[in-house]
Amino acid sequence: MRVPLIARLAWQDYRRDGRLSACSILALVAVIAPLLVLFGLKFxxxxxxxxxxxxxxxxxxxxxxxxxxxxAAFIAALxxxxxxxxxxxxxxxxAATAELLRAAGERRVSVEMLPTAAGDPLLQDIPAPSAAGHVVLSHTAAEKLGVQAxxxxxxxxxxxxxxxxxxxHSALQVQAVLPLSVFERDALFAPLALLEAVEDYRDGFAVPALGWPGAVRQADGKRVYPAFRLYAQTLDDVEPLxxxxxERQLLVSTQAAQIAQVQSLRRNLDLVFWLVAALAVAGALAAVAAGTLAAVERKQRELSVLRLLGFGSAALLLFGVxxxxxxxxxxxxxAALLYQGAEYALNRLFVHTPGEHASRLLPVHYLVALGATLLAAASAAAVGGWRVVRIDPSQGIRDV
Structure with a gap:
């Protein structure tokens, strides 16, 4: 099969029928562009x-x-x-509370104490305090005290x-201050050792490391914790946890309901998108197939001449495809250019938070859309062009 020659002939004929070609292009754009906008909104x-x-x-x-x-072993395993x-x-x-003040005679602020360590999601990019006497304050606590990092x-x-x-009393160094959006209560984030020391002191035990007096704690006494701070790795991990x-008869509180709402919305939008896409694509395939069939009927003379010149049915079918x-x-x-304009307008109108999008497509989405469009068009054209196998070369002889 002389594919390059067929491709050149198909292109020259495509250019000659410019108006009909433009109509077929616009018909496909009318299907592809809305689908891109719909998928961009969903994504x-x-x-x-x-x-x-x-x-x-x-x-x-x-x-x-x-x-x-x-x-400690149970929480370490978690x-x-x-x-x-x-x-x-x-x-x-x-026992996890403290009274903070910047200097004698100034306002005291009562804060809750939370243990922290490396990897704490609340600290985000802030290094966790590891040195003795170093802490991280919440924004509200730092604001009331008038202190900063x-x-x-x-x-x-x-x-x-x-x-x-x-x-x-203990002097503490403010290593950093959390943004207000991260934690809105008056709080102090410190290494677990400080909270354990404060709990021991309030239980009447001595804390030799800080010089606080009290009873001697038994060396073999196993510490038991009433709770823990735990964060799931991803949103999908919350419900399984x-x-x-x-299953272990441990009652916990989670945001599983809120996460489930977003996941349900995603599933519903997926269903709506694929339903609309299926109907639109079915219409587009029918239009392409009908257009190819009409082109074969309209160009029977030209196609019969090509068959007379030695082109087989496969070459003529490739011509239409x-x-x-x-x-x-x-x-x-x-359609991609039109979507870009729609995406810009939608994001300008409905999004006011940096990093968020009302409509968005990734480069891979454009490639998938292009591949799917080419495949669908080729398949529909192949189905619609089946009549080329019935074209008789003798018709080309009669018309010459």
Missing amino acids: GLIGSLTERLQREPSVREIIPLGGGRFD AQRSDVAFALPRTRQI GDQVQASFARQRDGELHWQ RQWFA LQALYSALFAASL
């Missing part, structure tokens, strides 16, 4: 919602409810799971023994 909206939830650590947080009894991004023990909430604050811890109130805890591919290529390119 952009769902992608933005999913990314927003993924960026929000609290959505992936799993909070134990009720008074539990967890040892941290090693592939579906867990971060896990760390928590001391008793009533690099400043020093005084922390006071109280306990009551024999009806008397005792205080211990909840079920894992439920190539013309359909020309239309598909131009239509896909024009």
Whole structure:
């Protein structure tokens, strides 16, 4: 088969019928462009919602409810799971508080103390405090104290023994301040060792490392934690982790319902998109097939001459398929340009948060759309051009 020659002849004939070619291009654009906009909206909206939830650590947080009894080995095993991004023990909430002030005589701020370590999702790009006496403050706490990263604050811890109130004080270095969007309560993030020391002191035990007096804690005493801080690796891991805890009779609180809503919206939009796409593509295939069939009927004289010159049925069928591919290529390119304009307008109108999109397509989506358009056009043209096998070369002799 002389493919290059057939391709040149198909192109010259395609150019000669410029008006009909333009109509076939516009007919395909009318199908492809709306589908690109619809898929761009689905991908952009769902992608933005999913990314927003993924960026929000609290959505992936799993909070134990009720008074539990967890040892360090159990929580360490949780941290090693592939579906867990971060896990760390928590001391008793009533013992995990502190009074902070910047200087004597200034306002005191009561904050909750949260344990932190490397990999804490709340800290994001902020290095976790590891040195003794280094902490990270929430935005509201730092604002009330009037401090910033690099400043020093005084922390006071109280306990009551024999009806008397005792205080211990410790100087803390503010290593960083969390953005308000990350944590909105008054809080202090510190290494677990500091929270354990404060809990021991409030339980009446001595803390030799800080010079705090009290009873001697038994060396073989196994520490038990009432709770933990745990974050799932991804949104899809939240529900399986909840079920894992439920199987062990451990009640936890999650944002599984909120995540399920987004996933349900994604499934529903997928269904709507593929339903509309199927109807539109079916119409486009029928149009291409009918157009090719009409072209074969209209060009019987020319095609019979080509058969008379030695071109077989396969070459004549390729003639029509190539013309359909020309239309598909131009239509896909024009539809992509139209979508770019629509995407820009939609994002300008409906999105006001950096990094989010109302409509969005990736380069791979354009390539898939182009491939699907070419394949559909070629298939429809092949079906519509089946009548070329019935063209008789004698018709070319009669018309010469």
